[in-house]
Amino acid sequence: MAEKDRQGNSAVRNDWATKDFYAVLGVAKDASADEIKKSYRKLARANHPDSNPDDAKKHDLFKKIAEAYDVVGDADKRKKYDEFRKVSAGGGGFPTGFTRGGAQQGGFDVNDFLRDQGAGGGGFGDMFGDLFGGGQQRTRRAPRPSKGADLEATTTLAFEDALNGTTISLRLTSDAPCATCKGTGGKPGTRPHICPTCEGAGFVVSSMGGFSMNETCPACGGRQLVYDEACPTCHGSGHGPSTRTIQARIPAGVKDGQKIRLRGKGGKGESGGPAGDLIVTVRVGSHPVFGRSGDNLTIEVPVSFDEAALGADIKIPTLGGQPVTLKIPAGTPNGRTFRVRGKGVAKKDGTTGDLLATVAVQVPATLGDTAREALEAYRAATGPSSLRAKLLADSQ
Numbered sequence: 001m002a003e004k005d006r007q008g009n010s011a012v013r014n015d016w017a018t019k020d021f022y023a024v025l026g027v028a029k030d031a032s033a034d035e036i037k038k039s040y041r042k043l044a045r046a047n048h049p050d051s052n053p054d055d056a057k058k059h060d061l062f063k064k065i066a067e068a069y070d071v072v073g074d075a076d077k078r079k080k081y082d083e084f085r086k087v088s089a090g091g092g093g094f095p096t097g098f099t100r101g102g103a104q105q106g107g108f109d110v111n112d113f114l115r116d117q118g119a120g121g122g123g124f125g126d127m128f129g130d131l132f133g134g135g136q137q138r139t140r141r142a143p144r145p146s147k148g149a150d151l152e153a154t155t156t157l158a159f160e161d162a163l164n165g166t167t168i169s170l171r172l173t174s175d176a177p178c179a180t181c182k183g184t185g186g187k188p189g190t191r192p193h194i195c196p197t198c199e200g201a202g203f204v205v206s207s208m209g210g211f212s213m214n215e216t217c218p219a220c221g222g223r224q225l226v227y228d229e230a231c232p233t234c235h236g237s238g239h240g241p242s243t244r245t246i247q248a249r250i251p252a253g254v255k256d257g258q259k260i261r262l263r264g265k266g267g268k269g270e271s272g273g274p275a276g277d278l279i280v281t282v283r284v285g286s287h288p289v290f291g292r293s294g295d296n297l298t299i300e301v302p303v304s305f306d307e308a309a310l311g312a313d314i315k316i317p318t319l320g321g322q323p324v325t326l327k328i329p330a331g332t333p334n335g336r337t338f339r340v341r342g343k344g345v346a347k348k349d350g351t352t353g354d355l356l357a358t359v360a361v362q363v364p365a366t367l368g369d370t371a372r373e374a375l376e377a378y379r380a381a382t383g384p385s386s387l388r389a390k391l392l393a394d395s396q
Contacts, residue, residue: 176242186227295353
């Protein structure tokens, strides 16, 4: 299998050394990245298999276009490709039949050529090995740092704590490096060796529709190394559950259902990567007296019939403060709302919302003799009610 892979890589290098990817894309060698992208998109649309289901020639051309753009459309690969063609014979590739790791009879050994160019046994060749998929052995690279996972949690606050802000304790369970193997995935005391699947790269190259992409190696999980014996705790995954308690500050004025993002409080990063975030969904408990409407507090104020009819000065509570006096004008209808400035919710800009007091006129369930006589006298004095006259007229 290894010999077949080496032969395959050698064939790819022989093939690519003679290809002019700029010509395939129809652009000049000094074309800008935008010009290359524009030409690629135009050619890809014209030759895409979906648009030409029965045209084998266009299918083949589409693959060549995708292959060319995969190299010269990537700044790093393009640089290496250009340098490779410069050092090849006359800029047109190595002579036919060149090999790496042993010259064929009448052929050309690329290792000898690279050494002649001052590359020694590695550096320069390794640079082109990145472009062509590696030589006899791929150089092992350090794993890329990756950000930790974002975590989610839910907390319920008292009504007053949501308005004023508070610090809460949250107990989190998340994925973390295994405590037994320290994230290696191997049984402690056993020695690792380079993953044979990815040859220590941490990723494998897969092709789809003419495009190549890197995927995390399924054998080593991107760790580049494998162990003959897996960790008995995590069974080779390198991960395990971790429980911890954190302190989180919830800002003042948070609303029911609001999500708070706490930077760096999520799962731990890997290979030196930053921690993820913690997203806390806040649930706010109810209050026996006050409600909330945006940045305003609300309250329903019961008033008697005579207070609404004759007017009155009444005291109403405020949240966390002294009661205030509310002036009820004579003839106030049921449901009218009064605004008390500055007695609501603290805003982000440092100002405060208002307290909205809505009048609820109360009708007595029972009347004493004196009260009944007074109301009957009121009825006699005002005459028959005309409140429903318009209602009846409009219904005709």
